[in-house]
Amino acid sequence: MPMGERKLDVLRAIVEDYVSTQEPVGSKSLVSRHSLGVSAATIRNDMAALEDEGYIHQPHTSAGRVPTNKGYRLFVDRLSKIKPLTGAERRAVHRFLDEAVDLNDVVNRTVRLLAQLTRQVAVVQYPSLSRSSVRHLELVPLSETRLMLVMITDTGRVEQRVIDMPEAVPDTDVLELRQTLNDKLVGVRLTETPMVIQTLVEEASVEVRAAMATLSTVLLETLVERGEERIALAGTANLTRSSLDFSGSLRPILEALEEEVVLLKLLGEVDSGSVLHICIGEENQIDGLDGTSVVSTGYGPAGAIVGGLGVVGPTRMDYPGTISAVRTVARYVSEILAKN
Amino acid sequence: MPMGERKLDVLRAIVEDYVSTQEPVGSKSLVSRHSLGVSAATIRNDMAALEDEGYIHQPHTSAGRVPTNKGYRLFVDRLSKIKPLTGAERRAVHRFLDEAVDLNDVVNRTVRLLAQLTRQVAVVQYPSLSRSSVRHLELVPLSETRLMLVMITDTGRVEQRVIDMPEAVPDTDVLELRQTLNDKLVGVRLTETPMVIQTLVEEASVEVRAAMATLSTVLLETLVERGEERIALAGTANLTRSSLDFSGSLRPILEALEEEVVLLKLLGEVDSGSVLHICIGEENQIDGLDGTSVVSTGYGPAGAIVGGLGVVGPTRMDYPGTISAVRTVARYVSEILAKN
DNA sequence: CTTGGCACTCGTTACCGCGGAGTGCCAACT
């Protein structure tokens, strides 16, 4: 059956009221807070229908209604009205991010900004190595038999690794190795480096072959395979606002936030285009994270997604506001990265 | 008046019981759980005295006693018996930290380990730049007018900064700049670099003088002045264990943990020798952090302190166990750093 | 299809009374 227009209005009103008051909403308060043009009794009929269809739910008889996850889903998909940031907020975003001098700086500022704007927990993934390419490789001798390998990517990430060499490497060899590595690898996407790396040893001159073998192994292991995703987090203190948001304990949430793997899974599906992704309640298949929603999106210069960013909060969150904030910040971060 | 031996025993017993049960402890349960050799009435007299002297406190008439911060202080200073880690724990520390390949790796592993051992929030400060010296400086051209400056310290830290040059810098100049920077700065302690940096411009050849001026400014600003302390955190989920530990809300704690400045202040006074530092309740002068104690110590290769690490938890914590864990981990981390 | 009315449900709050843990004090004992 086609859903009546008013019923949708009612659902929207319920979600909005519930989000702002944090309390089950009843028919009377609905009619008094919104001008729906009909009486409470009529609303009650609609509410009964909405409940049958699974969009709202009654904690107990004689309590108001609370949106179900299905209800939130319908709300974000079809009902929510865009709530753009205020001018002041936009200006703050620009001003704050413009001051960044550095990839680290950009990421840190972004995550703090996002936490502040949404008053929730913000998560920003550093540009993924797998979507970057090599810009430069540097070999720094630390001692006779120790080298530090530094890799800089086109996305601005700097990764390093200390390497114990099997035998002393004279400075001239270091220069040669460094030169070869850069000649062969600069510009190559990290996903494609393994093929190139395999050829390095064969093509190396006799003197440096052994050293190159060690380097290749480390390169493969550390920089490529281990994938080294990095993540920045901010705003965990916001979890304590309305502490009862998180039924019972926020323990599982804090645990999840410390687990990089889980976080990445949450940001997850930001690959496809610059689409904004919303995951409501147990849609994220993670234990203990029913009760939390994630609003995330990809970012990256010129349409190319290099990483994800987003916000974690209670299912009962202000979706329109959060969506705007995430979208705006992602867009602006992308611009900044494009400039570099 | 000299404190009677038994009264101290009573205080110790109260602290131990309270820490393990989380409940005010009364005279009866004391005599039944410890063999003090006297009757409950005698204990009551001692308890009354201890209360007069401010070591313990009664939440309300007819409740048991709870140690005051002054009581905890006396306990850690004079009463607590060392509780060494189990063999399995020691082995775990060694095994886990030995696998680290990298400064980052060491720090991350350390902080996670500490959180797990103590079941509390662990904090590890990266080796402070101000106590490091320059091991190597690298200039990487990113584009005509952009350079990336990478600094590697003897403590293993790698800091980078992107620099917009006022005009294009040809590759030969980059090499010269790089060479000069390294000649002049390698081996210099970071606290002393400002003096050296000032001479760089004057001594630079005409061609690179402008560029060197820019570099000098950035070096001073970013790497030296801003001090760039970094910190790693783990175990925040442990805050939720015994959630009532933190009178009311853990909001202020989460907030403090996100504030680098506050954290550094907490780790604070780890300078002097390798002494272990314990800060109980409002002894740390931070709002909202009465109720939390900090156990911290410095670490660094061969007695030289380069940074601090520690644990944040409720005043009502297992001090002996925590102390052992912090001490052991710090000692072993220092060893590992010394090897590098 | 909407509306006002009405009986009903059920969670929340306040209140009362009671048991129990724990204390302080005192008089007696060593």
Added chain:
DNA sequence: AGTTGGCACTCCGCGGTAACGAGTGCCAAG
């Protein structure tokens, strides 16, 4: 002087009961 058992007292926490009120479902009328 220090220790002990006894005893009266305090006060928290718990279970039960009653009043309240928000909210509902249903029905008959518009």
